[in-house]
Amino acid sequence: MKILVPIKRVVDANVRVRVKSDRSGVELANLKMAMNPFCEIAMEEAVRQQEAGTVKEIVAVTVGGAQCQDILRTALAMGADRAILVETDVEAQPLGVAKVLRAVADREKPEVIILGKQAIDDDNNQTGQMLAALLGWAQGTFASKLEFAGGGLRVTREVDGGLETLMLKLPAIVTTDLRLNEPRYVKLPNIMKAKKKPLDVIKAADLGVDLTSRLKVLKVEEPPARGGGIKVASVQELVHRLRNERKVI
Amino acid sequence: MSKTINRRDIDFLLFEVFGVDRLCERDYFAAHDRQVFNLMLDTAERLAAGHFLGCAAGGDRNMAEVIDGRVRLVPQAKFAMDEMIDAGFVAASLDNEYGGLQMPVAVANACMAIFQSANIGLCGLPLLTIGVANLINACGSAEQKSVFIPRLLNGSCYGTMCLSEPHAGSSLTDIRTRAELVDGINYRITGSKMWITGGEHELSENIVHMVLAKIPGGPAGVKGISLFIVPRYRVDAEGSVGESNDVSLAGLNHKMGQRISPNCALNFGENNNCIGQLVGEQHRGLEYMFHMMNEARIAVGLAAVSAGYAGYMYSLGYARERTQGRLPQDKNPANRMVPIIRHADVKRMLLAQKSYVEGGLALCLFASSLVDEEKTHPDESARRQAHLLLDVLIPVVKAWPSEWCLEANKHAIQILGGYGYTQEYPVERLYRDNRLNMIHEGTNGIHGIDLLGRKVVMHNGAGFELVMGEIARSVETARAHKELSEYASGLNRARKTVVDTTAVLTAAAASGNVAGFMANSSLYLDMFGHLVIAWIWLKQAIVAQRALSGAHESDRPFYEGKLRACQYYFHWELPKITAQAELLSSLDASCLEMPEEAF
Numbered sequence: 001m002k003i004l005v006p007i008k009r010v011v012d013a014n015v016r017v018r019v020k021s022d023r024s025g026v027e028l029a030n031l032k033m034a035m036n037p038f039c040e041i042a043m044e045e046a047v048r049q050q051e052a053g054t055v056k057e058i059v060a061v062t063v064g065g066a067q068c069q070d071i072l073r074t075a076l077a078m079g080a081d082r083a084i085l086v087e088t089d090v091e092a093q094p095l096g097v098a099k100v101l102r103a104v105a106d107r108e109k110p111e112v113i114i115l116g117k118q119a120i121d122d123d124n125n126q127t128g129q130m131l132a133a134l135l136g137w138a139q140g141t142f143a144s145k146l147e148f149a150g151g152g153l154r155v156t157r158e159v160d161g162g163l164e165t166l167m168l169k170l171p172a173i174v175t176t177d178l179r180l181n182e183p184r185y186v187k188l189p190n191i192m193k194a195k196k197k198p199l200d201v202i203k204a205a206d207l208g209v210d211l212t213s214r215l216k217v218l219k220v221e222e223p224p225a226r227g228g229g230i231k232v233a234s235v236q237e238l239v240h241r242l243r244n245e246r247k248v249i
Numbered sequence: 250m251s252k253t254i255n256r257r258d259i260d261f262l263l264f265e266v267f268g269v270d271r272l273c274e275r276d277y278f279a280a281h282d283r284q285v286f287n288l289m290l291d292t293a294e295r296l297a298a299g300h301f302l303g304c305a306a307g308g309d310r311n312m313a314e315v316i317d318g319r320v321r322l323v324p325q326a327k328f329a330m331d332e333m334i335d336a337g338f339v340a341a342s343l344d345n346e347y348g349g350l351q352m353p354v355a356v357a358n359a360c361m362a363i364f365q366s367a368n369i370g371l372c373g374l375p376l377l378t379i380g381v382a383n384l385i386n387a388c389g390s391a392e393q394k395s396v397f398i399p400r401l402l403n404g405s406c407y408g409t410m411c412l413s414e415p416h417a418g419s420s421l422t423d424i425r426t427r428a429e430l431v432d433g434i435n436y437r438i439t440g441s442k443m444w445i446t447g448g449e450h451e452l453s454e455n456i457v458h459m460v461l462a463k464i465p466g467g468p469a470g471v472k473g474i475s476l477f478i479v480p481r482y483r484v485d486a487e488g489s490v491g492e493s494n495d496v497s498l499a500g501l502n503h504k505m506g507q508r509i510s511p512n513c514a515l516n517f518g519e520n521n522n523c524i525g526q527l528v529g530e531q532h533r534g535l536e537y538m539f540h541m542m543n544e545a546r547i548a549v550g551l552a553a554v555s556a557g558y559a560g561y562m563y564s565l566g567y568a569r570e571r572t573q574g575r576l577p578q579d580k581n582p583a584n585r586m587v588p589i590i591r592h593a594d595v596k597r598m599l600l601a602q603k604s605y606v607e608g609g610l611a612l613c614l615f616a617s618s619l620v621d622e623e624k625t626h627p628d629e630s631a632r633r634q635a636h637l638l639l640d641v642l643i644p645v646v647k648a649w650p651s652e653w654c655l656e657a658n659k660h661a662i663q664i665l666g667g668y669g670y671t672q673e674y675p676v677e678r679l680y681r682d683n684r685l686n687m688i689h690e691g692t693n694g695i696h697g698i699d700l701l702g703r704k705v706v707m708h709n710g711a712g713f714e715l716v717m718g719e720i721a722r723s724v725e726t727a728r729a730h731k732e733l734s735e736y737a738s739g740l741n742r743a744r745k746t747v748v749d750t751t752a753v754l755t756a757a758a759a760s761g762n763v764a765g766f767m768a769n770s771s772l773y774l775d776m777f778g779h780l781v782i783a784w785i786w787l788k789q790a791i792v793a794q795r796a797l798s799g800a801h802e803s804d805r806p807f808y809e810g811k812l813r814a815c816q817y818y819f820h821w822e823l824p825k826i827t828a829q830a831e832l833l834s835s836l837d838a839s840c841l842e843m844p845e846e847a848f
Binding site: 192 | 256280281282284287288289291292296332335337338341801802803804
């Protein structure tokens with residue numbers, strides 16, 4: 001079995017980001033970048049399935065500039081067998097990325113594609129679902145448990161109010177939630193081995209995918225600063241204010 | 250992301266100042282590249298921020314102790330160590346042949362600094378283990394290498410250095426541990442050793458003690474000392490662990506700091522049944538020990554830097570958040586209090602720390618890069634030059650950070666005020682942890698003697714001249730930047746002051762006044778150290794000045810910070826050497842001639 005793991009390069013989760021002065025986006029120059037944490041969980045799950053003997057090959061893939069090779073190297077050090085960079089200068093959006101991934105899936109023919117449920121930079125939570133629709137595959141999103149069983153995939157999903165378990169036919173798409181696993185740190189010998197593993201670069205244009213942005217960012221703003229609190233004299237006043245001023249009850 | 254050391258600073262030093270990634274062009278380092286180094290540093294940050302930092306305070310409060318006859322550490326210590334070993338940090342800089350990863354020492358040490366800043370006490374154990382692996386690699390037989398090194402690198406053995414004895418610490422001439430030949434290379438060891446970090450614990454299947462002992466009938470003094478491998482449990486030719494080797498724990502020392510790790514008094518051969526293997530030839534033990542001394546001393550300097558750095562980072566964060574008082578020009582008590590980082594005197598204490606810890610880190614990583622140069626530079630004369638430069642700088646690398654990064658910890662406590670004096674905040678622990686570094690791996694007093702009595706005068710002063718020549722070269726480079734010309738001139742004056750003072754002292758020695766020459770060697774070490782750190786700051790300032798104009802807006806404060814800290818050091822610290830030089834040149838005998846009974 002082959003698993004495809006699409007991953008995304010995002011600003012490191014520990015970095016405090018600032019909005020650009022022209023409010024066109026977030027300042028990224030010179031910031032530490034890393035693999036999106038949900039993508040790390042996806043990679044980890046693929047590696048665990050491989051260690052359990054169910055998976056033969058893991059292919060990591062990302063879409064972006066040449067600098068994205070660093071997260072592919074991390075994926076290879078975590079345990080991916082090979083990596084693909086679909087190179088583009090365009091800032092890809094979920095639909096564009098999903099189309100690229102469909103093209104890659106057509107070439108690679110994986111049985112399972114595991115993605116992070118969302119990226120911590122734009123929090124879209126769309127790529128996995130769009131990819132499932134484009135491929136016409138089953139999808140199990142927000143997975144907190146994954147088992148291969150009876151020729152299919154049993155996925156436990158985190159849903160409002162509890163857990164839902166689905167049986168998916170293969171091929172299938174899985175998107176990972178936070179509790180699926182705890183990703184491993186990369187070890188030095190594996191970092192060195194990763195350098196020798198294959199990393200192919202494909203131009204996005206060669207896949208015949210149109211990555212033109214379909215969404216336009218109007219403006220990006222800092223969250224409003226929190227105002228000071230007030231003291232109320234009684235429960236009655238509290239209820240009154242919540243109902244009539246805040247209109248939350 | 251490390252909260253105890255600044256990764257941006259590490260990257261700056263490794264890649265912008267010392268160009269460590271260029272080493273990958275050499276065959277020895279061909280398996281690596283900048284990305285490998287980045288990932289390695291990332292992993293170090295991640296592990297250090299986990300179990301290492303996680304058990305730093307707990308390990309201090311629950312110090313290593315003997316329970317049911319076994320030495321116990323806090324349980325997290327084992328998790329932390331296993332992760333560090335498993336990730337390859339103990340094997341990092343050793344040769345491939347025995348399971349090492351052939352990383353540059355500069356990068357491996359930068360990673361170690363990340364761990365040390367999180368938990369300096371626990372890092373004593375891996376550092377000793379790495380030291381023992383290096384020592385066996387340099388001086389052991391082929392069989393000793395293949396039996397012990399892979400096990401030291403994979404965590405089944407930890408290592409210790411057994412030099413001191415209860416009555417003989419700095420004075421190794423006077424050790425009493427004996428080794429009597431049994432057969433071939435096996436000797437029966439009897440004696441007591443003191444201050445043995447990691448002397449006993451249950452973290453690993455076996456412990457390898459490197460023991461200095463005298464073979465009866467050998468030459469007197471240090472020339473009669475031999476080196477032995479003495480495992481806690483005997484091992485066969487395949488390295489499998491067997492019966493106990495009669496090494497017993499006499500007791501634990503109850504320490505002021507670094508309390509997470511056990512420091513032991515050990516008895517060898519209480520039942521006359523302790524067997525050690527001779528390393529190399531008889532009577533050359535101390536010489537062998539010195540093979541790994543330089544790297545061990547860099548590790549101590551780096552430990553001091555790391556504890557200082559952690560205090561700096563903590564007090565910096567605190568100063569940004571803690572509000573107290575108003576600025577002098579603001580007389581209105583209705584105005585809000587300001588974060589204390591806005592007070593000039595707090596900035597003074599932060600700048601002092603920054604100049605000590607970043608200066609110290611730069612020195613230690615520079616020294617580490619010299620280890621890489623002496624090991625792998627293709628040109629033999631360049632290798633020799635790196636070795637000579639390192640030899641002269643080593644006393645400074647060990648002693649200067651242990652003196653001045655401890656001073657940094659003092660400032661960190663001061664910034665937190667009363668809170669800093671309590672156990673609820675880490676800065677008092679960092680101070681206690683750091684206090685050891687002036688003492689072990691040669692007391693700072695010994696390093697003063699080593700610098701003035703040996704390093705400065707060896708090879709007719711060739712090493713000393715090499716350092717002064719390198720400083721002069723940096724002065725010339727700095728002169729090309731008008732913003733740095735003040736520092737170039739300042740460093741050049743200081744260099745001349747040190748050269749002149751050294752000439753006065755060596756002339757005194759030449760005229761037979763050996764006692765007068767050596768009497769103030771600690772002061773000389775401090776003066777020389779302050780000159781070296783000024784040089785290291787100028788090296789950083791040159792790179793920062795070049796980078797500043799092309800730097801992205803978000804990176805400019807980093808480079809400006811480097812230049813400001815350089816300014817602080819040149820204005821506040823470097824002038825100290827003028828008074829020190831005057832005192833030294835006067836051959837002051839206040840200490841030397843003080844009668845014992847007058848105390």
